[in-house]
Structures are given as structure tokens and as C-alpha cells.
Amino acid sequence: MSQRIGIIGAGISGLSAAQRLIAAGHAVDLFDKGRGPGGRMSTRRERIDDTAYLFDHGAQYFTVRDPRFVSEVDAWTQQGLAARWPDAGPDAFVGTPMMCSPLAALCERFGVRFATRIEGITGTPGAWHLTTENETFGPYAQVIVAIPSEQAATLISAWVPDFAAMARAHPSQPCWTTMVSFEEDPPDIAPVTRVPGPVLAWVANNASKPGRSGGSAWVLQATPDWTAAYIDLSREDAAAPMFAAWQALLSRPLPQPVLLKAHLWRYARTGEGVHGLLYDKALGLGVCGDWLKGPRVEAAWLSGLELAEALLAA
């Protein structure tokens, strides 16, 4: 029998769950507080005069190892929504022409309701409601929570305190990310550099990814330790020391950037998840996301799929 299911979070895990449930004939409503698709796989657009600058400022690439994800990414590849990125390694893939592209296609198909922050789960088992500051959605036979652990814990603690305790036991590390554009890219810089710290962990040229267009776009990621130590900096104040650390790494000055902006991912990466998914069959409440399976795109996708399978089996 077809059920109406509410899903909080339209990142890769929520979309993966939605895809499986819709394929099985259920009606799904997806909500996301973001203004556009992607979650932590989103792509940031900046514009200066007539030039657009596109930064994959969250996940940089993803691995594709599990046979179920292999066949999903095969489908994305055939639709032009993903491709290999050899500069990051032999098994690295990215969304094309932007990291968020495969998710954007799913969001469009499923009609995600963006800019909608769910603040509460109310009602009774089998007739759940999802509430925002001024709206109520539902009733839903089942609810899926597909958001980072810290945010999930707050939403579910009244209904499934044991799940909330597990979420609190899996905190995320933060990541300051700085986006840099030059009028013309300086020569002789490797497209990908994995840095051992202490400030930076990763430097990459978005233009080296397949299918990219737009102006110069470099992404610098700080280490979790540096980010945690400087988490209270303003965005302006975080960008400058990261840019200086890049110059120090190259042992040469770089040209003046035309764009230098930092973004703080407060809940960037989790540790290895152990539960895979959480599902209370009696309540009809499920939880998925990378924090349950591993700090990777592939793990988040699998967590969503496996939660949907558990729900269908019940």
C-alpha cells in the first residue's frame, strides 16, 4: 500500500532514500533548509562582471566502490551528470558540470521544497507532521531524518532519545574552506595537492575537473584542527591566513586574487559510522546520513538506500 513519507534533508542520503521509496510506489515530500541542491555536495556560484566562478566548495570528489553505487553512478555518467576526475586518483568521480549536478537532477524530479527548515516533528505515529516556523506539513505515515548528527539529535530527541544519544556520540569536524579566483591562473601549480597541515589539508583547481566552465576557481580546505582553533573568525579573517599558507606551501607569492572568500562548514566530516541506519518500525521514524556509515558521499548514499530498504521490508 502506498504511504506518504516526509524526508527532512535533500542531501545525497535523503535523495537516495527518496529514490528507492518512490520507485516502490510511495509518495515522498522532501524538505531542505538550503536555497539550492547539494547539501555538502553543493556548488557555490560567484559572479564578477560578466564572469561566473563556480566552486565545488564541499565534497571534492567521491569514490564508487559498492556495486549498488557503481550502477547508480553508471546511470549518472550515461546522463552526463558524473565523470572520472583522474587528477584526484584513479577511482575519483565528480558531478558534471558541477558537483551538485546529479543531486540537482534528482531534486527537480522529486520536487524538493527548498528554503524550508523543519523545526519539529509533531503528531502521532502513523500521522506525523513536520513543522517550520509558520507552516505544518503532513500527515506522514513515516518520517526520515537525513541531516548531520548534531542537527538530527535536536529534531528526534523527544521521540527516539536512544537514537539522539547515538547522534550526539558521532560529532562532526568543522572545515574552513576558502575559494580563490585569479584573473589568470598562475602557471605550474598542481591541480590537486594533499597537504599535511598544519593550516591546509587540500588545494584543488576546479578547472581541472571534467566539464567545467567559468573563471579560475581554486578551493583551499583547512585541517580540522586549524578550523576548530579558528572557528570564531569572520569569513574575511579566515580567508587571508589560508591564502598565506598556500603561498608558503608554494614558496612563492601568488597574484592578487580577484575573489577570496571563506565558507565555514560547521558539520563537515564525521568519523566512521557504525550503525548504517536507524529505524524505529513501531514509530515509523528513520534516520540516515554519512554519520551512520562513513564520512563519504558513497556511504551517505548507501545509508539512505539501506534505510529505504528497511522501511520497505517493514
Ligand SMILES: Cc1cc2nc3c(=O)[nH]c(=O)nc-3n(C[C@H](O)[C@H](O)[C@H](O)COP(=O)(O)OP(=O)(O)OC[C@H]3O[C@@H](n4cnc5c(N)ncnc54)[C@H](O)[C@@H]3O)c2cc1C
Ligand atoms: C568540506 C567538505 C569536504 C568533503 N570532501 C569529501 C570528499 O572529498 N569525498 C567524499 O566522499 N565526501 C566528502 N565530504 C563529505 C560528503 O560531502 C558528505 O559525506 C555527504 O555529502 C553527506 O550527505 P548527507 O546527505 O548525509 O548530508 P548533507 O549533504 O549534509 O545533507 C543534509 C541536508 O539537510 C539539510 N538540512 C539540515 N537540517 C535541516 C532541517 N532542519 N530542515 C530541512 N533541511 C535540513 C541541509 O541543508 C542539507 O542539504 C566532504 C564534506 C565537506 C563539508
